[in-house]
Amino acid sequence: MKPLLIDYAIDTEQPKNQFKYEYDFEESLSIVLINNEKKALIETNNQDFALQTRTKVYDETNECNVDMINMQTKTRVHQENDDAYLQLLDMTIKTYVKQERDDESSNNLK
Amino acid sequence: MTKVLIISNKSDITSDFIVKQLKEKEIDFFRFNTDELTKTISCTLDLHKNSFILYDTIKKEKVNLAGITAVYFRRPELPIIEYDDLNRGEINLIQNEILFTLEGIYKLLRKAYWISPIYSIREAENKIFQLEVAKELNLKIPKSIVSNQYEDVNEFYSNCDENCIIKPIKSGVIEEENKSKVIYTNLLDKIPSSREQINSCPNFLQSHILKNGDVRVTMVGEKAFATMIHSQEDSKTKVDWRINQDFLKHTRIELPSDIHNKCVKLLRHLNLRFGAIDFVLDKNEEFIFLEINPNGQWAWIEKLTGYQISHEITNLLVNESF
Known part of the structure; x- marks a missing residue:
């Protein structure tokens, strides 16, 4: 029989959308590409998220016409909400797993 | 330089x-x-x-x-x-x-x-030790027990009017191959009839405190950045706010000077220069200490409240004033 504590385990949630970013070795921080320009992930905002989504949709459906792309983007963004960007960044900063590890000074060094 | x-x-x-x-x-x-x-x-x-x-x-x-x-x-x-x-x-x-x-x-x-000094961080990570130190510094803590002795767990539960929470002593993360699970703070439904379920692992139980909200105090040296997390506005987050953080309101609050001083003392006692301290604000507006995360997360607090935590950490790195 499992210890009592294990009865309370729940599945972790993963973020529904991912802001695409990468670590920039020259800048020593994570960046996103917005219209081919580098921007620090921590300085991005909702507008950047929308722009990146638009680019992403375009990449994925590059045979669609522009109106179609814009419609898709608007729908997606609308379905989220004004704070979508903040949620995503928030998730990045403290994904459930990492946030739960608030009390640990390292992730895999134990 | x-x-x-x-x-x-x-x-x-x-x-x-x-x-x-x-x-x-x-x-x-x-x-x-x-x-x-x-x-x-x-x-x-x-x-x-x-x-x-x-x-x-x-x-x-x-x-x-x-x-x-x-x-x-x-x-x-x-x-x-x-x-x-x-x-x-x-x-x-x-x-x-x-x-x-x-x-x-x-x-x-x-x-x-x-x-903070790495060995101080490691020492301070233990929740049992933290509670002992917090109590020593006259911070209020919930009734707490860690036990795998069936009768003692049962007695504690009764003494808390069968109103307890159960939570992990360390991290609640269970990593599996393709997914992971997590254990937050939960209301304990009942003491299981199986002794084995109690005996097979130490159980960390605390009295369940009815609260007005949760307070996260991010300490950087002597500076306190106190944030009220309005956990009672959503039924899912009443016991543990981390379970559903989306859109949970965060507001800046002023700490009572007595609590502020005790937070500084706690840092000094643990030889830390940073600490993310969790309190419950109970129905009597008393601050009840839950735990300190000696290397806890703070960036989301800065984002949501506008507190200049990163600025303060950087200042401390330069001025070495604490």
Whole structure:
């Protein structure tokens, strides 16, 4: 029989959308590409998220016409909400797993 | 002249906030992503020459550890070792070699100013120890027990009017191959009839406190950034706000001076320069100490409240005033 504590385990949630970013070795921080320009992930905002989504949709459906792309983007963004960007960044900063590890000074060094 | 070493990993976005501050203040720094050691970063620790160097092969930068005056210790991780010709045991051996090299580097940096000293962080991470210290400093704590003795757990539950929470003593993360699970703080439904369920692991139980909200106090030296997390506005977050953080309101609050002073004392007692302290604000507006995260997350608090936490951490790295 499992210890009592294990009865309370729940599945972790993963973020529904991912802001695409990468670590920039020259800048020593994570960046996103917005219209081919580098921007620090921590300085991005909702507008950047929308722009990146638009680019992403375009990449994925590059045979669609522009109106179609814009419609898709608007729908997606609308379905989220004004704070979508903040949620995503928030998730990045403290994904459930990492946030739960608030009390640990390292992730895999134990 | 100040030279800051950030010890973390590439994915640690919180360190990005410090990088940004250091750049703005034109403070010399190097971000040592330990997951890059053996990849883009190499080291030579020459004990004969007393020369201790990190090499950044991308930036073509050479960092002399003797020149480091302050260390911001965040979330070091080990590099992923992927060589087809190594078996699991050999990979473990290599990882241990890297781990002990890192530990050696931390020791070599012992004269620098750390936020926070690594061995203090490790000691302070234990929740049982934290509660003992908090109580000693006259912070109010919930009735608490850690036990795998069936009768004692039962008695504690009865003494708390059968209104207790159960939570992990360490981290609640259960990592499985393709997914992970987590254990938050939960209301204990009942004491199980099976003794085995109690005996097979120490159980951390506390009296359940009805609250007006949760308070996260981010301490940077003597400065307190207190935030009310309005956990009682959503039924899912009443017991543990972390379960559904989306859209949970966060507001700045002023800490009573007595609680502020005790938070400073707690840091000093634990030899920490930073701490993320969790309180419950009970129905009588009393602050009840839950725990301190000696290396806790703070970037989301800065984002949501506008508190200048990264600015304060950077100041502390430069001024070494606590």
